[in-house]
Amino acid sequence: MENYYPTPEMLEEFAAHLAQEEKSVHTVEKYMRDIRKFIVFLGDREITKELAIAYKKNLAEQYAASSVNSMLASFNQFMEFAGWRQFKVRQIKVQRRLYCAEEKELTKEEYYRLVRAAGELNKDRLGLIIQTICSTGIRVSELVFITVNSVQSGIANVECKGKSRQVFLPQKLRILLRKYVRQKSIRRGPVFVTREGKPVNRSNVWKEMKDLCRHANVSGMKVFPHNLRHLFARTYYKMEKDISKLADLLGHSSINTTRIYIITSGNEHRRQIERMRLIL
Known part of the structure; x- marks a missing residue:
């Protein structure tokens, strides 16, 4: 038995x-x-x-x-x-959320404050990491694929979860990254490395971002690397309204995953309801 x-x-x-x-x-x-x-x-x-x-x-x-x-x-x-x-047991049925909690959604203005705070505190690497994640939509674990070569070519070849995709680097970001690698004398390999020369990891970035919160006057509940990826997704979707292409950009296998990324705040949801003008 x-x-x-x-x-x-x-x-x-x-x-x-x-x-x-x-x-x-x-x-x-x-x-x-x-x-x-x-x-x-x-x-x-x-x-x-x-x-x-x-x-x-x-x-x-x-x-x-x-x-x-x-x-x-x-x-x-x-x-x-x-x-x-x-x-095996069944999972709990969860109704898909229509909007996310306002206290957890990082706004574009708060993102700008984080970048400016990093500059004021002379945290150049952190400021560039924040802008790189938010302007490309990559995962923090994918920062290792932002290399000197990718900065020169404008394309990062990212491999994650058995999938490979090309990530385009915005021109303004490339200018900032070129200046950074010159200042740090980084000639090859990943751009974002620790003092020991090892690629930065999730915990490095998470802790440094949390330390920015008070100076930037942004709630700590909103500040973590993955929220930058969400901000990229929401911003892109507002412009293009193409969830399939967004899924490809984010490296998602399922559009259902991408839907989670484009959920807007309760405030925006309320504004959309008000604009319908269905009450006499």
């Missing part, structure tokens, strides 16, 4: 499987973190369908529905890998 206990060996094999599926390092870490959370909940008990459902309920009591579904996706994939499909 088969026993349903996840073992350390199974976890190692699952991590290796995800790597072979060409999941990114961050994705593998996220999956493993989620599975360990389930194992803590499970304790020394054997997996049953009842416990799987109880785990789902436990998550729902602690986290937002989107976070719960993300963790359940990891749980279900592990169950699939283990051959224990009978324990």
